Structure formats: structure tokens, C-alpha cells
Amino acid sequence: MTLRTRRHVDRLFTLLGVVCTIALLVPLALIFGYLVARGVTALNFEFFTQLPKPVGEVGGGMANAIVGSAILVALACVIGLPIGILTGVYLAERGRTAAGSTVRFCADVLNGVPSIVIGIFAYTLVVLPMRGFSAYAGGIALGVIMLPVVARTTEEMIRLVPTSLREASLALGVPTWRTTISVVLRTARGGILTGIMLSIARVAGETAPLIFTAFGNQYWHGGLRGPISSLPVQIYTYAISPFDDWHRQAWGRRARADDADRGHQPVGPTPHARPARG
Amino acid sequence: MPNKLEVASLRAWFGTTQALHDIDLVLPERAVTAIIGPSGCGKSTFIRCLNRMHETVPGTRVEGRVLLDGQNIYASGVDPVQVRAKVGMVFQRPNPFPTMSIFDNVAAGLRLNGVRPSRDDLAHIVEQSLRQAALWEEVKNGLHASGVSISGGQQQRLCIARTLAVAPEVILMDEPCSALDPIATTKIEALIHELREKYTIVIVTHSMQQAARVSDYTAFLYLGRLIEFGETKKLFTTPERKETEDYITGRFG
Amino acid sequence: MTLDAPQPTMSNAAGVDGRDAASTPWVNVAPLMSTRRRRNVGDAVFRALTTGAAWSLVGVVVAIVAVLAWECAGAMRTFGWSFLTVQKWDPVANEYGALPFIYGTLVSSLLALLQAVPLGIGTALFLSEMAPSWLRAPVAFLVELLAAIPSVVYGLWGIFVLVPWVRGWVTPWLADTLGFLPFFQGPSYGVGMLTASMILAVMIVPYITSVALEVFRTVPVAQREAALALGATRWEMIRMAVLPYGRVGVVGAIMLGLGRALGETMAVTMVIGNRPEISASFFAPASTMASVIANEFSEAASDLYVQVLVEIGLVLLVVTMLVNILARLLVWRVGDAAAGH
Numbered sequence: 001m002t003l004r005t006r007r008h009v010d011r012l013f014t015l016l017g018v019v020c021t022i023a024l025l026v027p028l029a030l031i032f033g034y035l036v037a038r039g040v041t042a043l044n045f046e047f048f049t050q051l052p053k054p055v056g057e058v059g060g061g062m063a064n065a066i067v068g069s070a071i072l073v074a075l076a077c078v079i080g081l082p083i084g085i086l087t088g089v090y091l092a093e094r095g096r097t098a099a100g101s102t103v104r105f106c107a108d109v110l111n112g113v114p115s116i117v118i119g120i121f122a123y124t125l126v127v128l129p130m131r132g133f134s135a136y137a138g139g140i141a142l143g144v145i146m147l148p149v150v151a152r153t154t155e156e157m158i159r160l161v162p163t164s165l166r167e168a169s170l171a172l173g174v175p176t177w178r179t180t181i182s183v184v185l186r187t188a189r190g191g192i193l194t195g196i197m198l199s200i201a202r203v204a205g206e207t208a209p210l211i212f213t214a215f216g217n218q219y220w221h222g223g224l225r226g227p228i229s230s231l232p233v234q235i236y237t238y239a240i241s242p243f244d245d246w247h248r249q250a251w252g253r254r255a256r257a258d259d260a261d262r263g264h265q266p267v268g269p270t271p272h273a274r275p276a277r278g
Numbered sequence: 279m280p281n282k283l284e285v286a287s288l289r290a291w292f293g294t295t296q297a298l299h300d301i302d303l304v305l306p307e308r309a310v311t312a313i314i315g316p317s318g319c320g321k322s323t324f325i326r327c328l329n330r331m332h333e334t335v336p337g338t339r340v341e342g343r344v345l346l347d348g349q350n351i352y353a354s355g356v357d358p359v360q361v362r363a364k365v366g367m368v369f370q371r372p373n374p375f376p377t378m379s380i381f382d383n384v385a386a387g388l389r390l391n392g393v394r395p396s397r398d399d400l401a402h403i404v405e406q407s408l409r410q411a412a413l414w415e416e417v418k419n420g421l422h423a424s425g426v427s428i429s430g431g432q433q434q435r436l437c438i439a440r441t442l443a444v445a446p447e448v449i450l451m452d453e454p455c456s457a458l459d460p461i462a463t464t465k466i467e468a469l470i471h472e473l474r475e476k477y478t479i480v481i482v483t484h485s486m487q488q489a490a491r492v493s494d495y496t497a498f499l500y501l502g503r504l505i506e507f508g509e510t511k512k513l514f515t516t517p518e519r520k521e522t523e524d525y526i527t528g529r530f531g
Numbered sequence: 532m533t534l535d536a537p538q539p540t541m542s543n544a545a546g547v548d549g550r551d552a553a554s555t556p557w558v559n560v561a562p563l564m565s566t567r568r569r570r571n572v573g574d575a576v577f578r579a580l581t582t583g584a585a586w587s588l589v590g591v592v593v594a595i596v597a598v599l600a601w602e603c604a605g606a607m608r609t610f611g612w613s614f615l616t617v618q619k620w621d622p623v624a625n626e627y628g629a630l631p632f633i634y635g636t637l638v639s640s641l642l643a644l645l646q647a648v649p650l651g652i653g654t655a656l657f658l659s660e661m662a663p664s665w666l667r668a669p670v671a672f673l674v675e676l677l678a679a680i681p682s683v684v685y686g687l688w689g690i691f692v693l694v695p696w697v698r699g700w701v702t703p704w705l706a707d708t709l710g711f712l713p714f715f716q717g718p719s720y721g722v723g724m725l726t727a728s729m730i731l732a733v734m735i736v737p738y739i740t741s742v743a744l745e746v747f748r749t750v751p752v753a754q755r756e757a758a759l760a761l762g763a764t765r766w767e768m769i770r771m772a773v774l775p776y777g778r779v780g781v782v783g784a785i786m787l788g789l790g791r792a793l794g795e796t797m798a799v800t801m802v803i804g805n806r807p808e809i810s811a812s813f814f815a816p817a818s819t820m821a822s823v824i825a826n827e828f829s830e831a832a833s834d835l836y837v838q839v840l841v842e843i844g845l846v847l848l849v850v851t852m853l854v855n856i857l858a859r860l861l862v863w864r865v866g867d868a869a870a871g872h
Binding site: 334359363364374387 | 664751753754755756758759760762764767772775776778
């Protein structure tokens with residue numbers, strides 16, 4: 001092969017790289033474009049303040065789904081954040097031991113469990129004993145999904161805190177637990193918060209584990225022990241329905257959910273997509 | 279002695295930091311030239327400019343001329359790939375390809391350059407390259423072992439053999455012994471001594487003793503400028519410049 | 532034990548903060564520090580808390596497997612292993628076979644990989660080796676954005692944009708050019724295996740890209756330089772140094788993508804057509820393990836019906852766990868190798 005040919009091969013593959021990248025970004029552009037085009041017309045004041053109207057009546061909003069999603073995410077945080085952060089601390093401090101490896105391994109496995117399977121888990125554990133769909137069941141399902149993401153981000157962020165900082169605190173005679181809370185976690189605060197936002201963004205968009213736990217509700221929810229509406233489930237219900245007005249609203253919902261997501265996206269790989277280093 | 283490489287007003291940058299200021303230097307053929315100077319003086323940058331490796335780091339820039347046999351390697355239309363096949367390089371840390379065997383490591387450059395020798399010829403070239411690198415006796419019974427299964431000193435000689443296999447005219451060595459123990463260092467130095475018969479060698483070293491032991495000529499770089507260049511013996515015994523004298527007598531900084 | 536603090540001299544105390552020594556009473560710190568004795572309690576409590584949290588996470592994983600297995604024990608006893616090989620799915624007649632769903636999950640995921648792997652690896656190589664540096668971060672960010680879109684939105688886009696497009700353009704074209712193959716024959720409804728695999732490909736490509744990108748970034752500069760110094764072109768450098776070095780990690784990245792594809796539910800449910808049959812044609816509607824659960828779980832009337840769906844969930848869980856575990860092991864190996872260098 002002459003150098004000329006080798007140069008051509010090189011250019012060909014560079015071109016292929018460019019083509020791959022563009023082909024990957026096209027769907028992104030299409031989805032955003034379509035979303036804005038279709039979604040903006042459905043967004044108005046009513047959309048955020050009104051309940052859904054029965055089919056046939058014009059108007060109506062999805063205030064109940066917005067509130068429902070917020071409640072579900074809050075419940076998920078109550079479960080997922082404390083356990084997740086404490087697990088992250090455990091992994092950062094004792095991750096090199098056999099026990100630490102086991103826990104990390106389980107976190108990665110849990111991260112890979114399909115969310116619908118977690119839905120079945122919450123159904124069996126909460127819905128069956130409580131004899132009914134409930135916000136609790138949905139919150140627990142989302143909390144379990146959050147857990148490994150929060151734990152692994154916390155671990156990685158804590159590992160970035162220099163040992164010298166930690167040692168400086170310990171050398172002052174500060175107990176280990178205080179050092180961890182006031183020095184280590186404090187220093188890693190920014191990164192951990194990003195991880196938390198990321199996990200919230202992820203669970204806020206989850207649908208599969210909610211359809212038979214929180215179920216959905218066309219009205220305001222009647223307490224956490226009853227079924228509750230949420231944005232993704234509402235989108236799903238509307239999208240698979242045959243009614244035009246509902247379709248338009250489904251698009252509107254997306255435009256809003258998307259605004260919420262965009263703020264939480266840090267540059268760089270998401271924690272759950274990052275290869276772990278032992 | 280004819281000149282192999284001529285460097286004229288060579289300047290190099292990392293981003294906005296200028297690392298080399300107007301270097302003019304002539305490197306004689308079939309001789310060993312050592313580049314010495316304190317850390318950060320631009321030694322490595324300088325030799326990486328000689329085979330256009332400097333520009334592979336993002337954000338870097340080179341100006342000036344480097345003539346290889348009278349031809350400017352920075353002229354437009356010159357392919358850096360071709361330059362690098364003629365001007366080989368050995369790096370600070372041994373870097374054999376870990377996924378390839380010893381044999382394949384040596385053959386890698388040939389295969390790249392589209393040379394398709396017969397099986398026997400290839401085996402022959404690999405053997406002669408390994409012999410030239412004084413490694414043959416140690417690895418001849420394990421040519422299909424991984425390139426990283428041997429010791430650090432052997433790995434570095436493997437990297438030299440890999441460079442020799444593509445028959446370069448110039449070999450650049452960027453502190454080739456800095457990651458090696460004294461015994462391995464001795465072996466590499468003996469090797470450089472033999473290779474000078476056939477190749478033009480430029481070696482960067484942080485050790486003045488090493489420069490004195492292996493080189494015919496020495497260039498002293500300081501803060502990105504060429505301070506002095508001359509025959510090694512002369513430079514180390516009767517330096518012309520005050521800075522050089524301070525450096526070689528250890529009265530520096 | 533409390534240490535007796537040495538009394539500082541007056542000149543010292545005044546010297547430190549520059550104030551008049553007489554107006555600054557000297558505080559004996561030593562007694563205050565005696566609270567340090569409680570640190571053992573604090574440490575023990577904190578340690579117990581973190582350990583408890585960590586093991587509760589392990590407990591959740593074990594519980595998920597156990598709960599699912601317990602819940603579907605009845606169905607397991609009724610059908611045994613033949614459950615996995617029977618094609619017939621007729622809940623009304625109480626006939627349940629999981630094969631159409633296993634087939635649907637595997638085929639849709641593999642088809643998705645076929646589309647996503649070249650795109651993902653190509654993009655990762657472009658971003659790590661070829662793109663000018665100002666372009667890398669923004670494009671990597673956009674790819675991440677793709678991973679952040681909720682799956683139900685992909686489904687929505689799939690129903691209203693992709694399905695009509697596939698029906699109108701993609702399937703006629705495929706039938707014309709590759710119609711001699713059984714995969715590309717038969718009527719096209721837009722919804723079906725092909726559309727589902729396309730949506731899946733778009734959804735998993737960000738994962739493959741970002742993991743592959745990380746893997747390529749672990750390739751030491753020394754390796755690239757070794758190839759370049761031998762006179763390799765950029766592509767030859769990639770083939771010689773980057774790809775062999777990152778091989779294992781790239782396989783890991785693909786497995787992680789596969790894990791995602793296998794378990795993906797909503798988007799697939801919305802575009803696959805949900806017909807529990809095995810058809811040779813990729814144009815035909817199909818169904819996956821996840822989609823049948825999403826569709827039928829809340830409507831399942833009999834206990835056996837629910838148990839069967841839970842058993843499908845268990846099969847899905849086991850398959851994705853195996854794929855993910857394998858992927859993690861591969862990606863970890865690369866991380867260890869990189870750390871060793």
C-alpha cells in the first residue's frame with residue numbers, strides 16, 4: 001500500500017467518524033425540533049393550573065400530574081438520598097475491602113435492573129399488602145431506582161477530595177465521622193448535588209415502574225395512600241389514546257419536563273454510564 | 279562530516295507559552311548529539327519538533343525550518359507520516375504495544391508502511407533488528423510472548439528494535455534511560471555506541487555524565503534557547519559561555 | 532485523658548492577635564477538648580449508619596430476586612421449564628408461553644445493537660481521536676443530552692414521527708432492495724420490530740458512546756506516540772494502538788448498551804405493536820418481555836396470569852443481570868489495566 005492510498009484510507013475513516021457523529025445527533029435535533037413545534041401550542045396558563053377535562057371538552061390542563069410528579073420525586077428522595085449518600089460514604093471509605101466490592105457490585109447490578117422489574121417489586125411489596133395502588137408504592141419504586149446512582153456519584157465525588165484535606169482535619173484531633181461530614185462531604189458538596197439532580201432528572205422521567213404502582217389519576221390525589229398522577233404516565237396514557245386534543249397536550253408536557261432536565265445536565269458522562277475503576 | 283539535520287530559527291509553542299526561541303543548530307550525520315539542560319528547558323520539545331511529534335499535542339504550534347538532507351520537513355505538502363518513518367523515536371518510558379507479541383511489535387512498523395515481505399524475510403528482518411538492539415539472545419526463545427512480559431530495560435531495547443526495523447535515518451531518543459536501572463542503562467548506552475556507525479542519533483538526557491559518555495556533540499539548552507553547541511569533549515572541558523560552565527559544574531540556579 | 536495545656540506567656544497571647552493582653556482573657560482550651568472522648572461513640576454510630584445503608588442496598592438487590600421468585604413460584608410449578616419454550620400466549624384460555632417475548636426482546640435488542648454499535652464507536656473515536664478540541668466538549672454534551680430524554684418521550688416521538696416515516700419510506704425501500712430476504716417481506720404497519728429496534732438504537736447509543744469514549748481516553752499517550760513515531764497515519768494509529776488497547780472495554784460498553792436495550796420498556800411498548808407472535812419479518816408487530824408486562828400487568832385478572840407476568844419479569848431480570856455483570860467485569864478490567872500503567 002502506498003502512502004497515497006494510506007492517506008486516502010485515513011481520510012475515509014475520518015469522514016466515517018464525522019458521518020457517525022452527525023447521524024447520532026440528527027435524532028436529537030429532530031426530537032427537540034418536533035417537541036418545540038408541537039409542544040408550544042399546548043402550553044398556556046391553564047395547562048399548569050387545570051385538571052384534565054374529559055374527552056370532547058376543549059381545554060383542561062395537567063396541574064394534577066405536575067403536583068403528582070413532584071410528590072413522587074419527593075418521596076423517592078426521602079428514601080433514596082439518605083441511604084444513597086451513606087452508602088456512597090461507605091464505598092469511599094471502605095470500598096477497597098471485599099465487603100466494599102460486594103456493595104459496589106450490587107449497586108452496579110441494581111443500576112442495571114430494568115425499571116419495570118423494580119415496578120413489579122414495589123407492586124408485590126407495597127401494592128399487594130396495602131390492597132391498592134398508592135403514591136407510596138410509586139415513591140418507593142423511584143427511590144430504589146435512585147439509590148445506586150446517588151451512591152456511586154457520592155463515592156466518586158468523595159474520592160476526588162484530596163487525602164491531605166482529610167488528614168489535616170484528623171490531625172487536629174477531629175473525629176473521623178465529623179471529618180467526613182464537615183470536611184469531606186462539604187468539599188464534595190457540588191459534585192454530589194449534581195449527582196442528585198441527575199438522579200432526580202432520571203426518575204422524574206420514569207414511566208414503567210409507575211404504571212402499576214402509582215397508577216395514575218385524572219383528579220387531584222386523595223392522599224399518599226391512594227393512586228396519584230404523574231407527568232410521564234399521563235404522557236403515556238394520552239399518547240396511546242386515539243384523541244387529538246390529548247396528543248397535543250402530551251407534547252406540551254414534554255416541553256416542560258425537558259426544561260426541568262436541561263438545567264441538571266453536567267458536561268461529561270453520566271455516573272451510571274461511567275466505567276468503574278476498582 | 280556532512281550534515282544530516284539543519285534546524286533554522288525554530289520556535290515552538292504550547293498554547294500561548296513559547297517553549298523554544300529561535301533555535302539554530304546543525305546535526306552531523308552518523309554521530310551522536312546529546313541535548314542537555316535543566317528540567318523544563320525545552321529539550322524534549324526540541325527533539326519532538328525534529329519528527330513533527332510536537333504538533334500531535336492539541337494546542338501546539340511550530341515555526342521555522344528543519345531540513346532533513348536539505349529538505350524542509352515543515353514545508354507545505356510534506357506528510358508528517360513520511361517524516362516519522364524516516365526519523366524514528368524512542369520515548370522516555372518503554373511503550374511496546376501490550377496487545378502484540380515481541381515479534382509483532384518489531385514487525386509493526388513494517389506492516390504499517392505497507393512492506394509485505396515474505397515470511398522468511400520478515401523473520402529475518404525481525405531477527406536482525408533485535409540483534410542490532412542487543413536483545414535477540416534474550417528473547418529468541420520467546421518471540422511470541424507479549425511485548426510487556428519482559429523487563430523494563432528489555433522493553434526499551436524492544437522499542438529501539440521496533441524503531442530500527444523500519445530503517446530510519448535518524449533516531450531520536452527522549453531520555454531513553456530515565457525509567458531504567460543502572461544495568462539496563464549501561465546496556466542501552468553500549469547500544470547507542472554501536473548504532474552510531476549507521477545512524478544519526480539525537481539523545482535528550484538529564485545526566486551530564488551520560489552525555490559525556492555517549493555523545494560526540496552536545497547542545498546545551500536553557501529556557502528554550504540554545505546556549506552552546508560543540509564537540510562534547512570541548513563543551514565539557516572548555517565551555518565558551520558562562521551559563522554552560524555554571525551548569526556543567528553544578529553551580530546552577 | 533485530658534492533656535494539661537501549657538500556660539502561654541502573656542507576651543505570646545498579645546503577640547498573636549496584636550491586642551492588649553490584659554483585656555483578652557485567656558481561655559483554657561483543655562477542658563473543652565475533653566469532649567473528644569465521645570468521638571468513639573460518634574464514630575461507631577456513623578460507621579453503623581453507613582454500613583447499615585450499604586448493606587440495605589445489597590439487601591434490596593437480594594430482595595428483588597427473592598420477591599420475584601417467591602411471587603411466581605406457582606407459575607413455575609405449573610409450567611416448569613417448558614414455559615420458556617412454548618409459543619402459545621392466550622390468557623383467556625389460560626395458556627402461557629414466554630417464547631414470543633424472549634424472542635422479541637433478544638431480536639429487538641440485537642437489531643438495535645447492529646445499528647447503535649457502529650454509530651457509537653464511530654462517534655467515540657471521532658470525539659477522542661479526530662475532532663478538533665473545541666468541538667469535543669459540546670458534542671459530548673449533546674450526546675449526554677440524548678441519554679437524559681425520558682423514554683416515554685422517545686415513545687411519543689416514535690408514535691408520531693418515526694412510525695409514519697418507517698411506514699412511508701423505510702419499509703418500502705427495504706422491501707425493494709432487500710425484499711428477497713424473509714426479514715423484509717410482508718405488510719408494514721409502521722409499528723413493529725424494526726421501528727422498536729430503531730428507537731432502541733437511538734436510546735442506547737449515548738451509553739455506548741460515552742463508555743467507549745472513556746475507554747479510549749484511558750489509552751496512554753505513549754501508545755499513540757509509539758504508533759505515530761513509526762510513521763502511522765491517524766487511522767493506522769487508531770487501529771494499532773487505540774482499538775487493541777481498548778478492545779475489552781469497548782466490548783464492555785456494548786454489553787452495557789445491550790443491558791439497557793433488554794430492559795427498556797416504555798418506548799418499545801409504544802412502537803412495537805404488541806402482538807405476542809414470532810414472525811420472520813421485521814416489519815411485523817411483535818412484543819418483548821418488558822412490553823408485555825407494561826401492557827398486561829395492571830389488567831391481569833387471575834392469580835396465575837399475574838404470576839406468569841412476574842415470571843417473565845424474573846427471566847428479564849436474570850438475563851439483564853448476567854449481561855450487566857459481564858459488562859462491568861470487562862469495563863473494570865480496562866480500568867485496572869489503565870491504573871496499572
